[in-house]
Amino acid sequence: MIDSNTAVTLSPSKNKLVKIGCNVHKFGGSSLATSACIERVVEIIRQHCQLNDIIVVSANGNTTDALFKLYQISVELQEVTLLNPEQARSAKEAKTLHRQLLETITTLETAQALLIDELLNASSAARLKSLLSDNIAQLSANLLSDPVSYENDLLAFGDFWSARLLSAVLSESVCPSYMLDAREFLLLKDEKNCAIDYSESEKGFSQRRQQDKLVIVTGYIARNKQQQTCTLGRNGSDYSATIMAALSGARNVTLWTDVDGIYSADPRVVPSARKLHRLPNAVANELGRLGNPVLHAKTLQPLTNHNTHLHVASSFAPDISGSEIGKFGQIAKQELSVTSLNDLILAKSTSFFAKSGELAVSEFAPICYNLDEGYIVVTQEQQKSVSQWLASHDTEVTFKPVAIIAIVGHGVAKQGDMRARFKRALKHQQTLHFLHSFNEHSYIAILPELCSSEVLNNVHADMTKDAKNIALVVAGLGNIGQRFLTMLPKQIARVSGLENVHLVGLVGASKALINTDGIDVANALEHYQQQAQQYDSEQLLAWLTSHPYDELIIVDITPSEAFSHLYQEFFARGIHVIGANKWAASSSTENYQQLISTAEKNKSIWLGNTTVGAGLPINSTIKELLNSGDQISEISGIFSGTLSWLFQYYDGVTPFSALLSDALSQGITEPDPREDLSGRDVQRKLLILARCAGFELSLADIDCQSLVPVALRDISLAEFLERTSELDEMFLSRLKQAQDKTCVIRYVARFISENDQVTAKVSLEELSENDAFAQLTPCDNVFQIKSDWYQDNALIIRGPGAGRDVTAGGIHADLVTICQQLNHRHQQVKIKGLN
Structure with missing residues (x-):
């Protein structure tokens, strides 16, 4: 909760004020599409932000698309008018286009005015609609005079309106707020590559910051050295967010979007795709470069030299843990994903060998290339510029339409078993070349035809079938708990289905050891004795709520009635329980039925075969x-x-x-x-x-x-x-x-x-x-x-x-059963509308 006097956020679980550093929150177009969506965003800001945070916004819904359509109509109108203005056919066509232009402008203004009326009180709404009317007049004049010269100015209106509206809504109902047009301070030093002049931009941003107010910054837009409006390219608002993090030294960037994280493949195409809860920076960057629908190539560039974590979460389901990008341990480095790109061109030329090839790579930043064989793979949009570049070198070129499919993971190109497995997965698919990226985080197959959804699904199934990561927390470290842990390394090594089980927590009566990157199972008790810290139930639940794993299992080997009272909270969070503890299963009828109901509702599995008869089935x-x-x-x-x-x-x-x-x-x-x-x-x-x-x-x-x-x-x-x-x-x-x-x-x-x-x-x-x-x-x-x-x-x-052995063995039997069930479970992905 935002407090205008102190830069703090309110922790909902403890109702206490907790000081934290500056964070950046970016809301995409689908998150701001309707008044209901904007109200949801306001509530997210109320719950998750503090006054010194930075909010970056995209244009509402499909506003940018509507503006681009206006631009296209206007250009077409200008061409028709200039070609043959006196011909009857041209005049009629011009009239039709002019009417279409005006109707589209009216539709756009009406949609914006409706959002204003639905979200603001009468006086605030009147003020914003007056400003909107002025903007529409300016927009219309630009469209009818010289749309080509004003293209970027026209496209900038969407993000400008979105930031102005959200700032007004927040000021009216949550906290003091103001908007910043990024063109006032964000300077490009290289317009072609959208490279930022960080020194000048940081100075300009610092001068415009206001104390005790929440700032709303426009995404997608900047200015060049000639003070002209520039856009930051496709999905530029994500890039804007990480630029703002670099300018402000923010600790975290959260991209609030319409899908609850980054997946092992595009979930619109591959229903069995699983969420990647944590990705190393370099792997995420490679995913964005090779076509991931959520991450994009430029997004991570500003964070290269900053210790900033990037989160991807859904504004439509803010309580669901999303994906995090940053510096992590070995478990996160084991994540693997499959991605593809169609509509590519393989260009082959003698100019793509050796030194001149390096110049071509620098010029075009190809998807992939092989300078020993003299080819680069670029997007279809780059074909013309490649031809022009080669013409200046006076060399011939052949172009071939291609697609790629790639596996992406930490150092995956260096893993011979993974390369072989990838090739086997494509054995029925015609391929032109296999090659790895220069950073060795991807292994790529170039295909002579489109990569179909069937191919993507088949390869994903073959490459990620054993990839689900399951976290294990053991509560109760007495005789049976110790025996369970002693047996665990051998069980993981020899039992199918436990390969991706990671011990991440040890919980005693008053102390706990939680390590997101995993606890060495061979020396778990020693680590507990050396590193465990005092904890309470709220602290434990807070961590369990945001664990970065596909599934989490708690093994309760305590005799504690108090610990069994946490089962309701566990099940409410979708956590699974193996209980040797008899208290919950023999509690009052009302409590027992409620536990069963909550577990079923949240698809939590509750096994307790050792509550009776130790290891007997x-x-x-x-x-x-x-x-x-x-x-x-x-x-x-x-x-x-x-x-x-x-x-x-x-x-x-x-x-x-x-x-x-x-x-x-x-x-x-x-x-x-x-x-x-x-x-x-x-x-x-x-x-x-x-x-x-x-x-x-x-x-x-x-x-x-x-x-x-x-x-x-x-x-x-x-x-x-x-x-x-x-x-x-x-x-x-x-x-x-x-x-x-x-x-x-x-x-x-x-x-x-x-x-x-x-x-x-x-x-x-x-x-x-x-x-x-x-x-x-x-x-x-x-x-x-x-x-x-x-x-x-x-x-x-x-x-x-x-007995220790039979009881611990019975718990291990439950663990195998529950993991087998979870490994065959596919979580439905809720997508509100990926662009």
């Missing part, structure tokens, strides 16, 4: 039965490894308290054994499985028999451990009662659905010695499922229900 088996059309009627078993161990060994000879003390010393029980004896853990596990089977239950619906006498429940742990002998008589009595019936005692969980009635309980039961639940290896869990398909012969899953 009980949750996944229940889901698979349901997915295949089966209906479950009963779930029962022994769900606690601790209670399994205790009652498997308890024979009445050794007092129960002695057995309990032994289990505690071996780490089999919780530090407070009452957590196991209370049955609450088993109760939660039964609830989780019942919900997994599709039943709506709460903890209150499950009867729970506590094995802790009332007198021992609320005392301190130390006192409880001193008084455990008070348990002996109760358990010995229960055991003898069972033995009299040739039975054993086991702590059993049972859920039964029969005739639309549900019963659920966890309790100490007497079981036949031949019962499936009676003969277990100590610490084993056993799960029995009855369903439509498993009635007479129940499905039984049995095995270790606790």
Whole structure:
């Protein structure tokens, strides 16, 4: 939020003022096309800008196209009038063109006036429409007198009107604002290449800055040394934005456009294109040079010697993380994209060899070239100038229409495997030449015909099929968390689908280590011990909201109820969760249903197979039965490894308290054994499985028999451990009662659905010695499922229900499952209208 007294921005999450440096925000034509679009831009400025920021704007919507159409009509009118003004046919044609010119001017003025009326109060609107009327009169006079001489002045009106209108809207509703016509200070030293005189331009800009007001600068236009209006070429407003960053030393430039980032191919042509969240500067520059629809060749030039990051984001979806261009680590350098350009010309001549070839490269900045073979590839528009240049050298030339397709990535031309893969992807496509760019960030194939969308899609699929980057954050660094991390390097190396998983976060109870460029998995715990810092939930969520990855997975190995309360926020952000933590899955019915709903709405995946049975596939088996059309009627078993161990060994000879003390010393029980004896853990596990089977239950619906006498429940742990002998008589009595019936005692969980009635309980039961639940290896869990398909012969899953290795292995199984699902998922790209 903008504050006229302090150059600060308001952080929405903390509602605190935070000082930050100067930033540049550029809004494209589609972002400013209608009054609704402009209101959206005003809200973005309100939320993301500060008073010392710089706003650069393009012309509203298709205003520049309309101005160019006016110019063409005017030129045609002038030609007709000058050729044969007295001929009846010419006179009639001139009259038609004159009427068309006036109608187009009226349409243009009406559209601009409508925007003014919709956005401003009456007095402000009247003032701006009066200025607009003056401009239209000047524009009309120029068109009817000498349109060729005034071409750039005519085209400049669009950005001028856009900046003036936005400044007025901001001044009226947000903060003090003023507009700057870039022609007042932005000087070109080389008009042909749109090169800027930074020294004079910076001086002029500094002189015109106003304190405590937000500046709105026109994009696309500048002036030359003769004080004439110049334009900065195709999509020149992006170039204007980075020029302003260079002049002001801005830390960040955000290009607010109609697509939410830079993609691995043009998403209008390649539906499976994926967002490139971070690109190194040189790679982005090469992408722009070779036809990326968002980045353009000149955009990055002003940032070459500045430590400025460039962001691309969508004004139509400002909360979605876009793409960032800057200096990054190895993960960002692994990004790969495919781009193409049609309508090119391959020019071959003896003048393109050696030294004279270097002069040609300097003159025409070709798309690609090979001076050993004497050819350059240029745009069709350059063909005439190439011919003229060669005529002055008195050499012949052959021209051939061509297209290119290229892979672009950091140092990709030096990677033999990538070059070979690219050639294989084009094995059914006729090619003329393969060559790499001089900077080695692209490898290019020259095609003798247009690069079709089919070819682009096929090559993109072959080159980027394994490219999706998945971030991994591990929360909980106890015994199981440490074991999970120890197993991680080998898993990534050997399991298909985990190749692009990057460990980026380690979260403990009070400290966290977050590294966007990745944490070395082989030494993750050492890095955590050396670099972890204090954090709170808001700081964690703030980072997770803007992570630069295709997908993010949080592995929750904590026992923390407080951490489980963050699941709602995770799912709201589209983050995926693997939870060994039972709290969320066994929370209140209302909370659980809300979590499920939020996860589904945001396409978050929530797996928790280790919440019950450690690594045993009980949750996944229940889901698979349901997915295949089966209906479950009963779930029962022994769900606690601790209670399994205790009652498997308890024979009445050794007092129960002695057995309990032994289990505690071996780490089999919780530090407070009452957590196991209370049955609450088993109760939660039964609830989780019942919900997994599709039943709506709460903890209150499950009867729970506590094995802790009332007198021992609320005392301190130390006192409880001193008084455990008070348990002996109760358990010995229960055991003898069972033995009299040739039975054993086991702590059993049972859920039964029969005739639309549900019963659920966890309790100490007497079981036949031949019962499936009676003969277990100590610490084993056993799960029995009855369903439509498993009635007479129940499905039984049995095995270790606790332990570091099996639990960590179960979490890794969930990780593989979730990554396989994500690697086959294609995110829909929302495009509002790329130019």
